Amino acid sequence: MELIKDGKRIDGRSFDELRPIKIEAGVLKRADGSAYVEWGGNKVLAAVYGPREAQPRHIQNPTKAIVSCRYNMAAFSVSDRKRQGPDRRSVEISKIVSEALDRVIFTEQFPRATIDVYMEVLQADAGTRCTCLTAASVALADAGIPMRDFVSACAVGKVDGQIVLDLGKEEDNLGEADLPIAIMPRTGEILLLQMDGHLTMEEFNKAVTLGMNACMKIYEMQKEALMKKYTGD
Amino acid sequence: MIIMNSKNKKREIVLPGEFLGENLEPGPGVYNEGKQAYASVLGVKSVRANRVNVVPLSGRYIPKVHDCIIGTIIEVGPSSWLVDINSPYPALLHITESPWRVDFGDAAKFLNIGDAVLVKVSGVDEIKRVQVTMKDIGLRKITGGQLMEIPPSRIPRVIGKGGSMISLIKRSTKCRMFVGQNGRIWLDGGNVSTAVAAIKKIEKEAHTFGLTDAIGKYLEGK
Numbered sequence: 001m002e003l004i005k006d007g008k009r010i011d012g013r014s015f016d017e018l019r020p021i022k023i024e025a026g027v028l029k030r031a032d033g034s035a036y037v038e039w040g041g042n043k044v045l046a047a048v049y050g051p052r053e054a055q056p057r058h059i060q061n062p063t064k065a066i067v068s069c070r071y072n073m074a075a076f077s078v079s080d081r082k083r084q085g086p087d088r089r090s091v092e093i094s095k096i097v098s099e100a101l102d103r104v105i106f107t108e109q110f111p112r113a114t115i116d117v118y119m120e121v122l123q124a125d126a127g128t129r130c131t132c133l134t135a136a137s138v139a140l141a142d143a144g145i146p147m148r149d150f151v152s153a154c155a156v157g158k159v160d161g162q163i164v165l166d167l168g169k170e171e172d173n174l175g176e177a178d179l180p181i182a183i184m185p186r187t188g189e190i191l192l193l194q195m196d197g198h199l200t201m202e203e204f205n206k207a208v209t210l211g212m213n214a215c216m217k218i219y220e221m222q223k224e225a226l227m228k229k230y231t232g233d
Numbered sequence: 234m235i236i237m238n239s240k241n242k243k244r245e246i247v248l249p250g251e252f253l254g255e256n257l258e259p260g261p262g263v264y265n266e267g268k269q270a271y272a273s274v275l276g277v278k279s280v281r282a283n284r285v286n287v288v289p290l291s292g293r294y295i296p297k298v299h300d301c302i303i304g305t306i307i308e309v310g311p312s313s314w315l316v317d318i319n320s321p322y323p324a325l326l327h328i329t330e331s332p333w334r335v336d337f338g339d340a341a342k343f344l345n346i347g348d349a350v351l352v353k354v355s356g357v358d359e360i361k362r363v364q365v366t367m368k369d370i371g372l373r374k375i376t377g378g379q380l381m382e383i384p385p386s387r388i389p390r391v392i393g394k395g396g397s398m399i400s401l402i403k404r405s406t407k408c409r410m411f412v413g414q415n416g417r418i419w420l421d422g423g424n425v426s427t428a429v430a431a432i433k434k435i436e437k438e439a440h441t442f443g444l445t446d447a448i449g450k451y452l453e454g455k
Contacts, residue, residue, distance in 0.1 A: 032291070032292075032293065050293070050321065051293060051321040052293075052321045053321050053322060053323070062360050063360075106264070106273060109295075110321060110361070111359070111360045111361050112321075112322070112360060112361060113321040113322070113361075141248060141249050141274075141275045142275070142291060143291060143292065144274055144275060144276075144289045144290065144291035144292025144293070144386065145274070145292065146249070146262070146273040146274050147249040147250065147273060147274075148249070148250060148264070148271075148273065149249060149250030149271075150248070150249060150250055184250070186250045186252075186271070223248055226248055226275060227246065230246055230275065230290055230440065231246060231440070
């Protein structure tokens with residue numbers, strides 16, 4: 001299968017182009033904060049509860065809050081029905097997302113508490129962990145939780161020997177490398193960086209720069225979504 | 234950063250991590266990195282003298298000493314009660330902090346599970362163990378009336394500048410009211426349903442300007 005044709009990718013995008021993104025803040029009434037993100041074919045709903053008292057008592061940390069995240073894919077999110085319940089992959093994503101968010105939240109302000117983040121993937125189309133992180137950080141800000149900064153995430157990859165931004169489904173499955181990156185947009189500090197496949201050092205550096213620039217674009221959209229909710233325009 | 238203008242008043246909404254200024258003393262909702270101040274919560278920026286703070290637009294109630302709040306009893310011990318104060322942390326009310334002479338083991342005779350009380354935060358330690366007291370003017374067990382809950386971030390608007398909003402509602406509805414900092418409001422007597430409707434209106438329009446005037450007109454129309 002030809003993934004790059006006449007300098008264009010399979011879905012007609014250029015190498016450094018993102019898929020269309022829509023972010024909405026405060027979509028759920030019962031949660032303390034929430035966000036809904038559509039990123040290409042991805043549809044993710046994130047909800048935040050807390051800070052609230054950690055239960056059972058023995059998991060409490062007397063010096064800081066626990067950030068506990070759950071990444072879950074709906075049975076209907078992929079073309080073959082996904083068997084329900086946590087699997088190896090979703091446990092891993094839950095863990096890395098909570099570690100990334102733990103770094104930005106002022107957890108020391110809420111000793112003995114937990115901040116729970118639930119991320120539900122309603123439809124998956126490559127890059128769900130970045131979509132989830134993006135949604136989760138908007139939901140956290142919506143919940144009024146004190147944070148050092150936002151978290152903005154985006155994936156980069158290598159397809160047919162080219163470094164391309166924001167892989168689609170086919171590119172992810174048939175490409176040569178996939179590199180999700182999450183950063184704190186203000187400082188540029190990296191919160192998450194994983195790599196699947198192979199890249200040379202030059203390719204890697206090029207990919208990271210491309211990814212960080214894209215994260216800044218995502219950051220602008222996140223800000224816009226929150227401003228829309230809180231100023232009503 | 235978006236600036237909302239109304240006549241010559243300004244209100245600036247800031248997001249977590251947003252730059253606020255240099256050489257400013259950080260107040261609530263602000264953190265410093267070197268000389269730069271940044272917002273830590275989503276809220277409204279306000280600068281007074283050399284001090285900057287961000288008034289949050291959402292979030293849970295975090296207890297502070299001297300706050301007057303409304304709690305409900307969730308557990309009764311031999312010498313204390315555990316009080317839910319609508320925050321991540323429950324509060325402890327010791328029998329010696331109650332207005333009655335309570336014998337050891339007799340706590341349930343005075344306050345039982347589900348009872349609502351007006352209390353004042355007397356202490357919060359570094360691991361956020363909260364202590365409350367009923368030994369102050371006006372603090373008591375609530376009997377009768379009704380309770381309503383709104384987001385704690387909206388409470389300052391319900392009270393208004395120097396209590397202007399709350400006295401307006403009290404005057405025109407003849408309600409007896411007590412507004413807890415934790416987002417719980419107790420109302421009794423007078424025209425309760427109008428007062429509730431007015432508070433719901435404040436909650437919905439908390440971000441707008443000239444709210445006291447708008448509520449005044451609304452109450453006149455009722």
